[in-house]
Amino acid sequence: MSSNPKFILREANLYLGEFIEKIEKAITDLQKGKFILIYDDDRREGETDLVIASEFVTPKSIKTMRKDGGGLIFLMTSKEIADKLKLPFLSDMYSDIKDKYPVLKELVPNDIPYDTKSSFSLYINHRKTYTGITDIDRSLTMRKFAELAKKTENLNDGQATKMFGKEFRSPGHVPICVASEKLLNARKGHTELVISILKMANLTPIGSGCEIMGDDGKALTKDKAKKYADDNGLVFLEGNKIIEAWKKWLK
Amino acid sequence: MSSNPKFILREANLYLGEFIEKIEKAITDLQKGKFILIYDDDRREGETDLVIASEFVTPKSIKTMRKDGGGLIFLMTSKEIADKLKLPFLSDMYSDIKDKYPVLKELVPNDIPYDTKSSFSLYINHRKTYTGITDIDRSLTMRKFAELAKKTENLNDGQATKMFGKEFRSPGHVPICVASEKLLNARKGHTELVISILKMANLTPIGSGCEIMGDDGKALTKDKAKKYADDNGLVFLEGNKIIEAWKKWLK
Numbered sequence: 001m002s003s004n005p006k007f008i009l010r011e012a013n014l015y016l017g018e019f020i021e022k023i024e025k026a027i028t029d030l031q032k033g034k035f036i037l038i039y040d041d042d043r044r045e046g047e048t049d050l051v052i053a054s055e056f057v058t059p060k061s062i063k064t065m066r067k068d069g070g071g072l073i074f075l076m077t078s079k080e081i082a083d084k085l086k087l088p089f090l091s092d093m094y095s096d097i098k099d100k101y102p103v104l105k106e107l108v109p110n111d112i113p114y115d116t117k118s119s120f121s122l123y124i125n126h127r128k129t130y131t132g133i134t135d136i137d138r139s140l141t142m143r144k145f146a147e148l149a150k151k152t153e154n155l156n157d158g159q160a161t162k163m164f165g166k167e168f169r170s171p172g173h174v175p176i177c178v179a180s181e182k183l184l185n186a187r188k189g190h191t192e193l194v195i196s197i198l199k200m201a202n203l204t205p206i207g208s209g210c211e212i213m214g215d216d217g218k219a220l221t222k223d224k225a226k227k228y229a230d231d232n233g234l235v236f237l238e239g240n241k242i243i244e245a246w247k248k249w250l251k
Numbered sequence: 252m253s254s255n256p257k258f259i260l261r262e263a264n265l266y267l268g269e270f271i272e273k274i275e276k277a278i279t280d281l282q283k284g285k286f287i288l289i290y291d292d293d294r295r296e297g298e299t300d301l302v303i304a305s306e307f308v309t310p311k312s313i314k315t316m317r318k319d320g321g322g323l324i325f326l327m328t329s330k331e332i333a334d335k336l337k338l339p340f341l342s343d344m345y346s347d348i349k350d351k352y353p354v355l356k357e358l359v360p361n362d363i364p365y366d367t368k369s370s371f372s373l374y375i376n377h378r379k380t381y382t383g384i385t386d387i388d389r390s391l392t393m394r395k396f397a398e399l400a401k402k403t404e405n406l407n408d409g410q411a412t413k414m415f416g417k418e419f420r421s422p423g424h425v426p427i428c429v430a431s432e433k434l435l436n437a438r439k440g441h442t443e444l445v446i447s448i449l450k451m452a453n454l455t456p457i458g459s460g461c462e463i464m465g466d467d468g469k470a471l472t473k474d475k476a477k478k479y480a481d482d483n484g485l486v487f488l489e490g491n492k493i494i495e496a497w498k499k500w501l502k
Contacts, residue, residue: 045381045382047382047384059468060468062468063321063464063466063468066317066321066464067318067321070314070317070318071384071385072384072424085354086352086353086354087354088352088354090422091422093348093352094421094422096348096351097344097347097348100347101337101339101344102337102412103336103337103338103339103373103412103415103416104421105416106412106413106415106416106417107373107375107415107416107419107420107421108416108420109376109420109421109422109423110420111378111420112420113381118422120374120422122354122358123371123374123426124358125360127362130296130364131296131298131462131470133298133322133323133462133464133470134322134464134468134469134470135464135468135469136468136469139468161353161354161357162357164354164357164358165354165356165357165358165359166357168358169358169359169360169361169362169363170341170345170355170358170360171341171342171345171360171369171371172360173323175374211382211384213314213317213384213385213386215314217310217311217313217314217385217386217387217390218385218386218387219382219384219385
């Protein structure tokens with residue numbers, strides 16, 4: 001450490017340069033249909049997710065997520081698109097129907113250790129899937145969902161929901177998580193991190209992800225996740241870096 | 252082939268002997284907490300599931316299911332236990348709340364290619380899980396659910412639901428599939444096959460399973476699943492064998 005102002009400035013510039021380079025590389029990789037790795041925060045889940053823009057998902061992407069990830073393979077959407085499709089949060093739906101199904105009152109998720117609200121919406125399958133669970137089926141569901149999201153931009157709500165139902169059914173095998181409306185200003189989960197970086201990349205804000213598990217029954221540690229990223233030529237990003245870049249991008 | 256009646260009888264006895272031996276080995280393995288493999292039917296999903304009695308599930312079991320299976324890691328319950336816990340079918344719940352959430356009307360699963368009804372109920376996490384998705388977390392959810400099911404036998408419905416909510420929350424990461432009330436007389440899916448064989452094994456009728464995926468984007472073929480079973484010293488059973496044994500057991 002030095003208190004020489006010139007040295008500090010150089011260090012800061014080096015840091016800034018590295019930071020910008022990394023975010024730019026992540027954005028380019030996403031645009032090319034490559035995976036990036038996102039670690040949320042030590043104080044949240046403490047998990048690294050394999051993340052990819054859903055418009056590029058292939059059966060091979062699902063295989064990578066289940067083999068190298070091993071967690072839940074899920075879709076993420078921006079709140080605007082969820083609203084267009086009238087996608088509800090499961091917890092809101094459960095709360096509205098709890099008088100008819102009192103078990104839902106008992107199961108209220110009021111004790112999520114790292115958050116205040118579950119971001120889960122419906123589980124879907126594309127209607128052209130068979131069982132819904134194979135790599136071919138799950139990739140079809142994900143890719144078609146991103147395509148649908150792109151198409152809905154110019155549709156009114158009723159048309160969007162109709163088109164959604166024409167192509168998809170629920171219950172299904174692919175869960176959708178919905179990002180907070182204010183994105184990283186409101187919640188700093190993987191869903192918000194992913195949607196934010198997809199927006200910065202000017203891609204359809206629909207992402208696919210899967211948590212990376214370790215061999216010890218827990219999530220893969222941050223260090224091991226970094227090593228996996230290095231070994232596979234993938235960018236590893238921590239949540240706070242995305243938040244920093246997002247704030248600059250908003251200006 | 253021979254038309255000699257003695258020969259035919261010997262063949263039939265050999266077949267019967269092999270059949271009984273295989274079912275007995277499957278039952279013993281389940282009782283020891285080992286996996287068995289169940290292939291449903293060429294005319295249904297055409298998928299092989301890795302299956303284990305949930306009361307024996309450990310973090311290592313989840314790892315086996317995600318590494319060697321790769322499909323959805325799910326819980327199966329008998330209808331009696333589901334009724335005791337007041338577990339609804341998602342599709343019934345969706346149908347009841349479709350006026351408030353019209354998207355559910357659009358997404359009605361009226362075109363499942365191999366079945367008439369989805370057997371999905373709620374997705375749960377044990378309240379002592381953290382993210383809910385690690386091997387440790389999912390195994391805890393599964394094992395504790397089997398323990399709960401065992402305890403509910405002597406409880407009335409209200410008590411059972413209360414106890415359920417005290418220990419579990421929903422939405423969560425572990426889906427529950429509910430077997431048909433009449434089991435294999437009504438539906439011949441993996442859920443019914445598993446619950447039937449658990450009952451024959453005199454185990455708590457709560458099973459855990461995961462579909463085995465292949466490297467080609469599809470489910471692993473029957474032949475390759477048999478080879479996996481042989482390589483790992485596991486019993487491979489076809490659905491129709493369980494149905495045959497079940498009919499004999501009922502008598």
